[in-house]
Amino acid sequence: MAKEKKKGWKALTKGGVIEGGGTAKEFKTGDWRSERPILLSEKCINCLACWMYCPDSAVIMKDGKVAGFDYDYCKGCGICAHECPVKGKAIKMIPDNHG
Amino acid sequence: MAKTNIVARTGNEAMAEAMRQINPDVVAAYPITPATEIVQIFAGYVADGLVDTEFVPVESEHSAMSACIGASAAGGRIMTGTSSQGLALMAEMLYIASGLRLPIVMADVNRALSSPINIHCDHSDTMMVKDAGWIQIFSENAQEAYDNMIQAVRIAEEALLPVIVTTDGFIISHCMERIEIIDDKDVKNFVGEKKLGNYLLNVDKPITIGAMDLPDYYFEHKRQHIEAMIESKDIILSVAKEFSGLFGRSYGLFEVYRLEDADCAIVLMGSTVGTAKAVADNLREKGIKAGVLGLRVFRPFPKEEIAQALKNIKAIAVMDRSDSMNAQEGPVCLEVKASLFDDSASPNNVLNYIYGLGGREVRIEDIESVYKGLGEVIKGKSKNKITYLGVRE
Structure with a gap:
């Protein structure tokens, strides 16, 4: 994730107020991850179990098929890989160095 | 000089009178000796329709301050009153009120902390929360308690800091004195309408308050709070100067x-x-x-x-x-x-x-x-x- 330039105390809103709605979207939680899911498309049967179970809505869908993962929000919990019903798994967890 | 009325009032009655004239939007409180009378008398004003205040009788002081915080964040002008163990039970929420920069005004009647249990005056309750980020104003008598409550509303809202106004338990709170009460309309003009910045009930400008601050922002917000406390000295003095010009009684730090x-x-x-x-x-x-x-x-x-x-x-x-x-x-x-x-x-x-x-x-x-x-x-x-x-x- 790119380094943001953080504001000094004089430039921040008083009392830590966050202005505007829907701002949780801007809080990218993917940097908590120590492992990341990798999609093995050739094995995927598009059952969408991973999409249903993902607690962060981080499974990307395209034309009704699993297209990959949104690494801005994926926390690497591994539920998608655990729930994948395919024998030998269509989702694999690999170590993540956030590179 | 504005007209004043000479009356006999106890410290608690004087503070309740100030609250009636200030007419806050919400008062949330829980009774505790020797501060009970302040909100008890004020609850009477609410029941008699003399104020527009929403009175919230809560189940503890922790809840009282929590309700005050919510109501203040919503945009209201908020007051409460407590003492001793009640202030101690509020302690957690006091830091939240000040950290969120909510201009709540509290009447606090100084009373010893347990143990041994004691209901009489010392300053251990107020000193316990001296680092909670609230402005603390002490009163020598009922007149000062009354005047300080009225000034506290302006100080709090200009500094964006909550204010504790104290009296001494029983010595001031329950002793009757001759005091001068300002006319209702003059108090109303002095405190004015609350100027609203960010507030939760503003549907046109949604905000989040109380979000988590990790090590990369907490210090900056505390630095703002420190600065607000430093700057509040001038605010206290300018409010006192205006008060003195209108009503004749002078106050300083x-x-x-x-x-x-x-x-x-x-x-x-x-x-x-x-x-x-x-x-x-x-x-x-x-x-x-x-x-x-x-x-x-x-x-x-x-x-x-x-x-x-x-x-x-x-x-x-x-x-x-x-x-x-x-x-x-x-x-x-x-x-x-x-x-x-x-x-x-x-x-x-x-x-x-x-x-x-x-x-x-x-x-x-x-x-x-x-x-x-x-x-x-x-x-x-x-x-x-x-x-x-x-x-x-």
């Missing part, structure tokens, strides 16, 4: 009484300021140059101003109505000493008197003994740095 040419001085706050002034008058008649510095604003602490006011005093006694249980001086004394330490022109002769714990009476003779001790220090005698005034050995 502290009161100096016969201090200009004094050799010895007592620094203290709350109701005993009046006793000390009476003793200083008596001693002046005997040719002893005695003075008093009655501290009104404990937070923010008027460091430079106090050092300036005390710079020519040969011996100073700081009287603390609580002890920090730190095996050294009480909280007011430590802050006064710190003020003098940074001002090289000031004398080193500072004695500490811990007095009046749990409502122990402080009489004229007790204050005289303090001045006597200062006189001995001026003559070169060495004295104990800390005296527990009136305690049985």
Whole structure:
């Protein structure tokens, strides 16, 4: 994730107020991850179990098929890989160095 | 000069009267001796339709302050009242109110903390929350309590800091005095309408409050809070100046009484300021140059101003109505000493008197003994740095 330039105390809103709605979207939680899911498309049967179970809505869908993962929000919990019903798994967890 | 009405009121009645005239949007409170009357009387005003306030009778002081925080964040003008154990139970929420920069005004009647259980006056409750980021204003009598409540609304909303206005339990809260009450319309004009910045009920500008601050932002927000406390000194003085211009009673960060040419001085706050002034008058008649510095604003602490006011005093006694249980001086004394330490022109002769714990009476003779001790220090005698005034050995 790119380094943001953080504001000094004089430039921040008083009392830590966050202005505007829907701002949780801007809080990218993917940097908590120590492992990341990798999609093995050739094995995927598009059952969408991973999409249903993902607690962060981080499974990307395209034309009704699993297209990959949104690494801005994926926390690497591994539920998608655990729930994948395919024998030998269509989702694999690999170590993540956030590179 | 605005018209005033002379009435007989106890401290609690005077504070409730101020609250009626201020007409806050929400009051959430839980009863506790000796502050119960303030909100009890105010609840009567609500029941009689004399105010527009939503009164929330909650199940604890923790809930009282929580309700105040929610209502203040929503955009309302909020007040409450408590004492002692109630203030202690609020402690967690006090930090949240001030950290969120919510201008809540609280009437706090000083009472000893348990244990041993005691319902009488000392300052240990208010001193316990001295670092909670609230402005703290002490009152010498019912008149000051009334005037301070009215000024506190303006101070809080301009500084964006919550304010505690204190009286001394029973001594001020339950004693009837002659006080001057300002006309309703003049109080209404003085406090004005609350100026709204960000507030939760503004549907056109949604906000989040109380979001988590990790190590990369918490310090910056605390630095803002520190700055607000520093800047609030000028706000307190400008509000006092406007108040004095309209209603004739003058206030500062502290009161100096016969201090200009004094050799010895007592620094203290709350109701005993009046006793000390009476003793200083008596001693002046005997040719002893005695003075008093009655501290009104404990937070923010008027460091430079106090050092300036005390710079020519040969011996100073700081009287603390609580002890920090730190095996050294009480909280007011430590802050006064710190003020003098940074001002090289000031004398080193500072004695500490811990007095009046749990409502122990402080009489004229007790204050005289303090001045006597200062006189001995001026003559070169060495004295104990800390005296527990009136305690049985």
